[in-house]
Amino acid sequence: xxxxxxxxxxxxxxxxxxxxxxxxxxxxxxxxxxxxxxxxxxxxxxxxxxxxxxxxxxxxxxxxxxxxxxxxxxxxxxxxxxxxxxxxxxxxxxxxxxxxxxxxxxxxxxxxxxxxxxxxxxxxxxxxxxxxxxxxxxxxxxxxxxxxxxxxxxxxxxxxxxxxxxxxxxxxxxxxxxxxxxxxxxxxxxxxxxxxxxxxxxxxxxxxxxxxxxxxxxxxxxxxxxxxxxxxxxxxxxxxxxxxxxxxxxxxxxxxxxxxxxxxxxxxxxxxxxxxxxxxxxxxxxxxxxxxxxxxxxxxxxxxxxxxxxxxxxxxxxxxxxxxxxxxxxxxxxxxxxxxxxxxxxxxxxxxxxxxxxxxxxxxxxxxxxxxxxxxxxxxxxxxxxxxxxxxxxxxxxxxxxxxxxxxxxxxxxxxxxxxx
Amino acid sequence: xxxxxxxxxxxxxxxxxxxxxxxxxxxxxxxxxxxxxxxxxxxxxxxxxxxxxxxxxxxxxxxxxxxxxxxxxxxxxxxxxxxxxxxxxxxxxxxxxxxxxxxxxxxxxxxxxxxxxxxxxxxxxxxxxxxxxxxxxxxxxxxxxxxxxxxxxxxxxxxxxxxxxxxxxxxxxxxxxxxxxxxxxxxxxxxxxxxxxxxxxxxxxxxxxxxxxxxxxxxxxxxxxxxxxxxxxxxxxxxxxxxxxxxxxxxxxxxxxxxxxxxxxxxxxxxxxxxxxxxxxxxxxxxxxxxxxxxxxxxxxxxxxxxxxxxxxxxxxxxxxxxxxxxxxxxxxxxxxxxxxxxxxxxxxxxxxxxxxxxxxxxxxxxxxxxxxxxxxxxxxxxxxxxxxxxxxxxxxxxxxxxxxxxxxxxxxxxxxxxxx
Numbered sequence: 031x032x033x034x035x036x037x038x039x040x041x042x043x044x045x046x047x048x049x050x051x052x053x054x055x056x057x058x059x060x061x062x063x064x065x066x067x068x069x070x071x072x073x074x075x076x077x078x079x080x081x082x083x084x085x086x087x088x089x090x091x092x093x094x095x096x097x098x099x100x101x102x103x104x105x106x107x108x109x110x111x112x113x114x115x116x117x118x119x120x121x122x123x124x125x126x127x128x129x130x131x132x133x134x135x136x137x138x139x140x141x142x143x144x145x146x147x148x149x150x151x152x153x154x155x156x157x158x159x160x161x162x163x164x165x166x167x168x169x170x171x172x173x174x175x176x177x178x179x180x181x182x183x184x185x186x187x188x189x190x191x192x193x194x195x196x197x198x199x200x201x202x203x204x205x206x207x208x209x210x211x212x213x214x215x216x217x218x219x220x221x222x223x224x225x226x227x228x229x230x231x232x233x234x235x236x237x238x239x240x241x242x243x244x245x246x247x248x249x250x251x252x253x254x255x256x257x258x259x260x261x262x263x264x265x266x267x268x269x270x271x272x273x274x275x276x277x278x279x280x281x282x283x284x285x286x287x288x289x290x291x292x293x294x295x296x297x298x299x300x301x302x303x304x305x306x307x308x309x310x311x312x313x314x315x316x317x318x319x320x321x322x323x324x325x326x327x328x329x330x331x332x333x334x335x336x337x338x339x340x341x342x343x344x345x346x347x348x349x350x351x352x353x354x355x356x357x358x359x360x361x362x363x364x365x366x367x368x369x370x371x372x373x374x375x376x377x378x379x380x381x382x383x384x385x386x387x388x389x390x391x392x393x394x395x396x397x398x399x400x401x402x403x404x405x406x407x408x409x410x411x412x413x414x415x416x417x418x419x420x421x422x423x424x425x426x427x428x429x430x431x432x433x434x435x436x437x438x439x440x441x442x443x444x445x446x447x448x449x450x451x
Numbered sequence: 452x453x454x455x456x457x458x459x460x461x462x463x464x465x466x467x468x469x470x471x472x473x474x475x476x477x478x479x480x481x482x483x484x485x486x487x488x489x490x491x492x493x494x495x496x497x498x499x500x501x502x503x504x505x506x507x508x509x510x511x512x513x514x515x516x517x518x519x520x521x522x523x524x525x526x527x528x529x530x531x532x533x534x535x536x537x538x539x540x541x542x543x544x545x546x547x548x549x550x551x552x553x554x555x556x557x558x559x560x561x562x563x564x565x566x567x568x569x570x571x572x573x574x575x576x577x578x579x580x581x582x583x584x585x586x587x588x589x590x591x592x593x594x595x596x597x598x599x600x601x602x603x604x605x606x607x608x609x610x611x612x613x614x615x616x617x618x619x620x621x622x623x624x625x626x627x628x629x630x631x632x633x634x635x636x637x638x639x640x641x642x643x644x645x646x647x648x649x650x651x652x653x654x655x656x657x658x659x660x661x662x663x664x665x666x667x668x669x670x671x672x673x674x675x676x677x678x679x680x681x682x683x684x685x686x687x688x689x690x691x692x693x694x695x696x697x698x699x700x701x702x703x704x705x706x707x708x709x710x711x712x713x714x715x716x717x718x719x720x721x722x723x724x725x726x727x728x729x730x731x732x733x734x735x736x737x738x739x740x741x742x743x744x745x746x747x748x749x750x751x752x753x754x755x756x757x758x759x760x761x762x763x764x765x766x767x768x769x770x771x772x773x774x775x776x777x778x779x780x781x782x783x784x785x786x787x788x789x790x791x792x793x794x795x796x797x798x799x800x801x802x803x804x805x806x807x808x809x810x811x812x813x814x815x816x817x818x819x820x821x822x823x824x825x826x827x828x829x830x831x832x833x834x835x836x837x838x839x840x841x842x843x844x845x846x847x848x849x850x851x852x853x854x855x856x857x858x859x860x861x862x863x864x865x866x867x868x869x870x871x872x
Contacts (some may be wrong), residue, residue, distance in 0.1 A: 038755070047768035048723050049792045052864060061753035070747070071762055071805035214749030215783035221748060224697070224705065227653035229646040232652065275646070283711055283782060284645065287748045289706055291712045291785050302469050326491070327642065327708045327783055328635030331776040332461070342490055348461075349470035349477050355752040361704060362748055364712050366787070369724050371470045384492035384498035444475060
């Protein structure tokens with residue numbers, strides 16, 4: 031099966047490899063397949079980041095309250111360094127992280143400036159040693175704290191030129207490469223915004239590593255005049271010492287972005303003729319999807335699939351196979367898509383363990399095939415043309431649920447080869 | 452390939468299913484394969500939990516500073532309700548969560564009492580409607596705050612009887628079913644211990660949902676006499692109002708346990724004849740393993756595999772296939788095991804992007820076969836008998852790295868069938 035046109039290409043186009051021949055072409059789900067190389071190891075290199083920030087080839091994606099600036103629902107809009115310079119305080123990466131931590135003042139708002147990576151397809155762009163490409167950053171322009179006025183000015187200027195900050199889940203309409211860029215930026219800006227305090231000690235934290243780490247500084251200049259660095263004529267002002275914090279000794283996961291693994295699974299009957307699908311009350315009539323849920327601590331993906339299916343539907347799953355994954359930036363999920371096969375005596379549906387679903391039902395492969403052919407659309411959208419009322423409705427190809435069902439009915443399990451549905 | 456004796460059985464023994472025939476038997480990695488059904492939907496049902504807590508068939512796993520009480524390095528030891536009653540304040544689940552939140556007093560230490568689930572193999576145990584089994588709980592007995600004395604008393608009494616709290620990573624010696632129970636308990640107690648404050652507002656939080664959720668209460672009786680509920684003769688004491696917090700309106704992931712998805716991958720050369728392995732400086736000579744790293748926000752597992760391999764070794768990976776997963780409770784990782792195939796022109800090793808590894812090298816399948824046969828042991832352990840000095844050393848079968856290599860050299864990719872190595 032060739033990937034759906036809405037889906038991104040895998041980052042490395044598949045060559046005719048053994049894995050591809052045996053297991054089919056890799057499905058790069060929507061929100062993955064980013065054209066940007068993150069260069070994660072350069073985020074703490076302030077020399078690199080400060081040069082990339084001010085380069086003429088650099089693009090800035092702006093978010094106001096997590097709504098991205100966009101030309102229209104299919105394409106993002108970008109700002110240049112000059113557009114955000116006033117808001118971000120010149121070049122915040124000129125100082126080392128050590129200096130930023132020493133000068134920490136919790137009463138001053140520092141907008142998060144997030145390094146996304148380089149688009150290496152654009153070779154004419156920025157150069158740093160062997161690395162070449164056009165840099166991408168994201169900036170949180172939400173008006174707040176001590177930069178409210180400057181943030182509002184950026185918003186007014188950018189929207190005056192045409193682009194708008196688009197609220198809600200406009201993303202499912204974005205072209206695939208930009209959807210992946212948006213997913214990375216949104217997830218990380220949201221993580222910064224919802225974690226202003228240290229969960230270990232309760233004190234405010236500071237964003238470092240170009241937006242990908244939050245540290246708990248040992249001192250704070252709050253309510254004191256800012257220290258004057260390297261000026262011998264100025265009397266030195268000592269910052270307030272803060273309470274001890276465990277995250278300052280050794281590496282703590284609290285300092286790093288959170289991603290919540292979830293499982294989503296196409297469950298097939300033991301005889302491989304039917305799918306188990308479920309629906310929530312608020313969904314339109316005849317709309318069903320695959321079951322899903324959060325993976326818990328101390329649990330494998332395979333166990334989480336079996337637990338969630340049993341808790342929500344009463345069905346017992348045996349063998350579980352992982353198919354593909356999809357980032358889901360609302361706010362920070364990683365959807366791990368699996369195929370599970372029910373055990374022969376475990377196919378009876380029972381909705382009363384965890385009454386999350388309004389209904390769960392077994393559907394013949396043919397019903398699902400017809401649903402994939404003529405019944406898919408976004409949740410808020412009307413059924414597509416050609417849909418026959420009463421038939422099964424299913425999520426669109428941008429949802430991994432659709433891709434899992436499509437893989438099974440296309441023969442992924444039988445042949446190890448994906449063929450066009 | 453039959454599972455290694457150290458590995459747990461899959462939760463549902465595989466029947467001769469289509470998925471098993473095509474893709475081989477499921478590998479249940481160490482730390483997975485728990486015999487306990489979590490019944491996650493009953494955690495907020497205080498009637499159920501309070502009955503389970505005091506039942507004679509109930510077992511309590513105790514942790515002191517995250518070290519579990521154990522008979523010896525291969526088996527856990529359990530306490531009964533009577534042993535912990537004094538520490539946990541009788542039955543903390545007699546009150547509803549609503550009452551507990553209303554009575555919240557941040558100056559009183561409430562030891563975390565974690566419901567793990569029911570072992571349904573023990574039918575003679577506890578009954579609740581249709582559900583039957585022996586309940587399992589874990590209790591954090593670390594001496595701290597207002598229960599220091601009571602916690603110390605529990606520790607002294609239990610260790611006087613023989614069992615000890617075993618520090619460090621004794622777990623890799625635990626029998627497989629108990630390793631899975633330990634992983635669940637350790638991960639969740641650790642999450643509670645390292646998140647005493649709300650990352651959204653900085654105020655202290657309260658553990659609810661039998662240890663699996665932390666809420667940010669709107670009021671606090673700190674420094675006030677405790678409220679007397681339902682006693683009309685007592686003057687009512689009003690608690691202090693706390694600052695507003697975003698986690699109180701709607702569902703926030705900050706209230707729920709964190710699990711960090713990581714990728715770990717057996718990378719094969721394009722011609723399927725060699726493996727890419729790497730080593731860290733602190734490892735013993737000749738010891739190598741598969742590459743690994745954290746999955747980032749807005750990134751699929753497949754993308755994370757390609758990024759991490761390129762950043763650490765310079766090798767470009769094409770097709771990625773996910774094989775199996777392993778919970779890793781240090782502190783909260785989910786290891787997602789994959790097999791990736793290098794692209795033809797992308798096999799040159801370059802260690803200078805992210806200099807995390809001391810070395811990365813291509814090894815012939817035969818070298819890896821010999822390493823799996825006679826060179827595996829725990830990291831701190833000596834090489835096994837029969838190991839020839841200078842040959843490749845590899846992680847033990849309890850590590851998913853070992854299982855990934857074993858699957859490939861056993862023909863998993865060629866036949867879709869695992870055969871004994």
